[in-house]
Amino acid sequence: xxxxxxxxxxxxxxxxxxxxxxxxxxxxxxxxxxxxxxxxxxxxxxxxxxxxxxxxxxxxxxxxxxxxxxxxxxxxxxxxxxxxxxxxxxxxxxxxxxxxxxxxxxxxxxxxxxxxxxxxxxxxxxxxxxxxxxxxxxxxxxxxxxxxx
Numbered sequence: 035x036x037x038x039x040x041x042x043x044x045x046x047x048x049x050x051x052x053x054x055x056x057x058x059x060x061x062x063x064x065x066x067x068x069x070x071x072x073x074x075x076x077x078x079x080x081x082x083x084x085x086x087x088x089x090x091x092x093x094x095x096x097x098x099x100x101x102x103x104x105x106x107x108x109x110x111x112x113x114x115x116x117x118x119x120x121x122x123x124x125x126x127x128x129x130x131x132x133x134x135x136x137x138x139x140x141x142x143x144x145x146x147x148x149x150x151x152x153x154x155x156x157x158x159x160x161x162x163x164x165x166x167x168x169x170x171x172x173x174x175x176x177x178x179x180x181x182x183x
Contacts, residue, residue, distance in 0.1 A: 035067065035070045035071055035077065035081065039070075040081055040084060043063060043067055043081075043085070044084050044085070044088045046058070046060075046063065047060055047063060047064075047085060047088050047089060047092065048088040048091065048092045049092070050092065051088065051089050051091075051092025051093045051095075051096065051151075052092040052093075052095040052096050052099075053092075053095075053096035053099065053100075053151070053152065061179050064085060064176055064179040064180050064183070065179050065180070065182050065183040066183060067081055067085065067180065067183060068082075068179070068180040068181060068182060068183020069183040070183070071183075072183065078180075082176075082177065082180050085176060085180065086172065086173060086176055086177075089168075089172045089176060090165070090168060090169060090172065093151050093168045093172065094161075094165065094168070096151045096152065096155070097151050097152075097154055097155045097161070097164055097168075098155070098161075099155070100151065100152040100154075100155025100156055101154075101155035101156070101158055102155075104152075104155075105155070105156060108152065108156060109122060109156070122156060125153075125157075126153075126156060126157035126158070127157075129153060129154065129157040129159065130157050130158070130159055133159065133163040133167070134163040134164070134166035134167035134170065135167065136167065137150065137154050137159065137163065137164055137166075137167025137168060137171060138166075138167040138168075138170040138171035138174075139171065140153070140154075140167075140171065141167065141168060141170075141171025141172050141175060142171045142174050142175045147171070147175065150171075151168070154167075
C-alpha cells in the first residue's frame with residue numbers, strides 16, 4: 035500500500051468519523067486495508083495506528099460539534115419525529131452515568147456505533163470519559179476488523 039493510498043484512506047475515514055455521511059462502509063475500508071497489508075506486518079501496524087488516530091480525532095470533532103454547535107438542530111430534528119427533549123434527557127442521563135464504559139460498548143456494537151458519538155455529545159458526557167470510551171471501543175472494533183483482513 036503506497037503513501038497516497040494510505041493518505042486517501044485516512045482522509046476518508048477522518049471525514050466519516052467526523053460525521054459526514056459517505057456511502058462507503060468504513061468497516062470495509064478497514065478490512066480492505068488489512069487485506070492489502072497482510073504480507074507486511076510492520077507496515078500493517080503503522081497503518082492500523084494511523085487509522086486509529088484519525089478515528090479518534092474525527093470522533094472527537096463529531097462529539098464536540100454535537101455537544102455544542104449542532105445540539106439545537108439535532109434536538110429540533112428529533113422533536114420533529116416525535117422524540118421530545120425530555121425523553122432525550124432521560125436517555126442522556128443513563129448514558130452519562132455509564133461514562134467511558136458506555137461509550138466503549140456503544141462504539142463496539144454494530145448498528146449503534148454510528149450514532150454513539152452524536153448521542154454522547156447530546157448527553158453532554160464530559161470529554162475525558164468520552165475520549166477514553168472512544169479509544170477503547172474504537173480500538174477493539176477497528177483492530178478486530180483490520181485483523182479480519
